[in-house]
Amino acid sequence: MSLYFVAIQPPHELSSKLRLISKDFAERFGSSKAYRNFPHITIIPPFQFDDTNESIVVGRFMKIQPTVKPFNLRLSKFNCFPNKKHPVIFVEPENNEDLKKLYAEVNSAICAFNYAEHFNPHLTVAYRDLSYENFEKAWEEYSGKTMDESFEVSRVVLFKHYGGKWNEIAHRDFPTQ
Numbered sequence: 362m363s364l365y366f367v368a369i370q371p372p373h374e375l376s377s378k379l380r381l382i383s384k385d386f387a388e389r390f391g392s393s394k395a396y397r398n399f400p401h402i403t404i405i406p407p408f409q410f411d412d413t414n415e416s417i418v419v420g421r422f423m424k425i426q427p428t429v430k431p432f433n434l435r436l437s438k439f440n441c442f443p444n445k446k447h448p449v450i451f452v453e454p455e456n457n458e459d460l461k462k463l464y465a466e467v468n469s470a471i472c473a474f475n476y477a478e479h480f481n482p483h484l485t486v487a488y489r490d491l492s493y494e495n496f497e498k499a500w501e502e503y504s505g506k507t508m509d510e511s512f513e514v515s516r517v518v519l520f521k522h523y524g525g526k527w528n529e530i531a532h533r534d535f536p537t538q
Contacts, residue, residue, distance in 0.1 A: 363412035364522040365474070365530075367405035367422070367467055371484070371512045375436075376400045378510065379452065382486045386450070390499045392491035399527065402454065402482050404467050404517060408474045415521070418474060419531050422519045425470045427535045431515035432459035439503045440483065441496070448496035451483035452508055460514070467517060 371379065379400040387393035410418050435455045442449040454460065464480045487499060519531040 362409045363415070364407045364409055365418055366403060366407040366520050366527070367471060367517060368401040368403050368520065369463075369514050369517055370399070370401050375510055375512050379484060379486065382452070386487035386491070386499060390487060390491060390495040392487040392489070392495065392499075394489040395485050395487050398485075400484050402460075402484055404464055404480075405471050405474075407522070410474055412521070415530075419519065421470055421474070422531050423533065425467055425517070425533050427463065427466055427517065427533055429459050429463045429466070429535055431513050431535050431537065432457065433511050434460060434514050435511040436484065436508045438507050439486075441500055441504075443496070443500070445493055447489060448491055448493055448500075449483075449485060449488040450491070450496070450499060450503055451485045451488075454482050454484075457482075463514075463517060 370376065376399065380396065383396040383400075387396040434457055436452050437455050438453055440451055440453040442451075460482055461480065464482075468480075487496075491499070514535075516532050516534045518529050520527040521530045522528075
């Protein structure tokens, strides 16, 4: 069995800025897990599938015919999931109808593997190893911060976990016409 998930990624320059934020959480608040990962917005959360039949997952993914044209996604603020056991701090994109439509299209094609009933788009900067005590300190600082970044979303990517990291195995570009 292998793990797979579907996401969109910001461009390299913006990813570098987001990684610096995650690095701050790693260094000052003891939360390095997000820093070890790469910036992304999860469309379909990780799901397990028999990798000897990986062509089924890839085939289903490649049959997705996105109707969403490339769109601009703005990142404007920090937000959190203040769960006592596993708090999360993230950068939240502004409400975007194209992003919701993309989720609906991908979810309907991939739901046989993992039905994602709820979609809460975000770019995680601290999670899993963020203690609640450090979450409170970090959130006191980051809750008032804003971002003014945007990027064009023009493709969706299928990832597989192997070799100790997530690797792109397929992608679908959005139509330009």
